Amino acid sequence: MNLELVEKIANAVLYEGYILYPYRPSATKNQQRWNFGGVYPRKFSEANNGTDAWTMQTQCLVSGDKKTTVDIQVRFLQMVKREVCKPTADLKGNDTQDSIADADFQTVSMLEVSGKIFQTWQEAVEREIKLPSFSLSELDGRTQQQTFTFPSNREVEVLRDEENKIGGVIVRKQEFINCEIKISAEKVAEKLFKVTIRIFNQTPFEFGDNREEGLMRAFVSTHKILGVGEGEFVSLLEPPEEFSKIAAACENIGTYPVLVGEEGMRDCVLSSPIILYDYPEVSPESAGDFFDGTEMDEMLTLRIMTLTDDEKHEMRGADERTRRMLERTETMPPEMMMKLHGVMRNLPPNKENEQ
Numbered sequence: 001m002n003l004e005l006v007e008k009i010a011n012a013v014l015y016e017g018y019i020l021y022p023y024r025p026s027a028t029k030n031q032q033r034w035n036f037g038g039v040y041p042r043k044f045s046e047a048n049n050g051t052d053a054w055t056m057q058t059q060c061l062v063s064g065d066k067k068t069t070v071d072i073q074v075r076f077l078q079m080v081k082r083e084v085c086k087p088t089a090d091l092k093g094n095d096t097q098d099s100i101a102d103a104d105f106q107t108v109s110m111l112e113v114s115g116k117i118f119q120t121w122q123e124a125v126e127r128e129i130k131l132p133s134f135s136l137s138e139l140d141g142r143t144q145q146q147t148f149t150f151p152s153n154r155e156v157e158v159l160r161d162e163e164n165k166i167g168g169v170i171v172r173k174q175e176f177i178n179c180e181i182k183i184s185a186e187k188v189a190e191k192l193f194k195v196t197i198r199i200f201n202q203t204p205f206e207f208g209d210n211r212e213e214g215l216m217r218a219f220v221s222t223h224k225i226l227g228v229g230e231g232e233f234v235s236l237l238e239p240p241e242e243f244s245k246i247a248a249a250c251e252n253i254g255t256y257p258v259l260v261g262e263e264g265m266r267d268c269v270l271s272s273p274i275i276l277y278d279y280p281e282v283s284p285e286s287a288g289d290f291f292d293g294t295e296m297d298e299m300l301t302l303r304i305m306t307l308t309d310d311e312k313h314e315m316r317g318a319d320e321r322t323r324r325m326l327e328r329t330e331t332m333p334p335e336m337m338m339k340l341h342g343v344m345r346n347l348p349p350n351k352e353n354e355q
Contacts, residue, residue, distance in 0.1 A: 015289055038215075039220075040053065044213075052214065058252055061194055064230060067136075072134075083120050087167075110317075114160075118317055121319070141186070178202045178204070
């Protein structure tokens with residue numbers, strides 16, 4: 001398995017839609033986030049009549065025998081609520097952490113300290129669940145179940161000005177979440193097994209249909225990386241003729257499994273919430289993430305360059321990822337920009353026919 005290649009694609013999926021142009025929290029399109037791969041608490045889903053799913057299912061085909069092993073990683077982002085607060089009274093730079101914690105702060109949408117903009121918004125932390133390796137003999141006709149929890153957390157970051165006075169604080173909160181995963185396999189033909197992985201969000205929820213609270217306890221951009229030992233995966237997009245009906249019967253809910261890695265290798269599958277071809281690639285001309293696969297890098301680069309100074313100031317303060325994107329764009333050398341300006345490639349025969 002080419003881990004570098006697989007992780008590059010998986011990370012692009014993980015942050016797809018994280019923030020969209022014009023990359024400012026105040027922009028309308030960034031008021032509601034996480035459009036792909038959301039798995040929400042069950043009670044929130046039920047309060048919304050199932051509009052937002054609380055489960056996700058992957059089914060894929062593995063060619064092998066009972067000695068064949070399957071490795072599974074589940075990856076997602078968990079939202080972190082970031083509140084920017086200003087003190088209601090002057091605080092000195094030598095105040096203790098306890099006195100800061102006991103001080104009275106007011107949450108604001110935006111705060112400027114020493115020329116830097118800080119905004120109330122959401123961040124995200126990456127979550128990765130690595131399950132133990134299972135043989136098909138352990139999965140055939142039975143279900144393996146694993147439960148994982150991540151605790152709630154609260155952190156306070158103090159913001160100081162040039163005179164070491166406390167200009168404000170950033171309070172970051174993340175909620176407790178509970179993830180249940182069920183894995184099973186079924187022999188569907190000679191040396192062919194259908195593997196099923198189901199994810200359930202079992203996080204307690206007592207806020208009715210409150211979407212903001214639901215998002216705080218959701219798994220977002222949820223996807224799976226599957227590896228196989230002493231066997232191989234069968235493409236669901238282009239299966240061998242004898243397996244075409246079995247492949248068509250695989251039921252994938254909220255996800256699309258495709259082969260990833262080097263072309264022709266069949267030892268790894270990415271089960272993505274975004275529709276992809278087998279063996280997807282990140283364009284070598286792409287200098288970094290723009291979080292928006294529906295747009296071209298060149299177009300987004302040019303758009304960022306047209307932002308006003310005030311808009312760039314807000315973008316720089318959105319979070320660390322957008323700040324790096326802005327700096328990368330502003331320092332992009334002309335030769336790299338030229339590489340974005342049109343590239344001719346020959347498509348594989350099967351993709352040419354689809355044009």
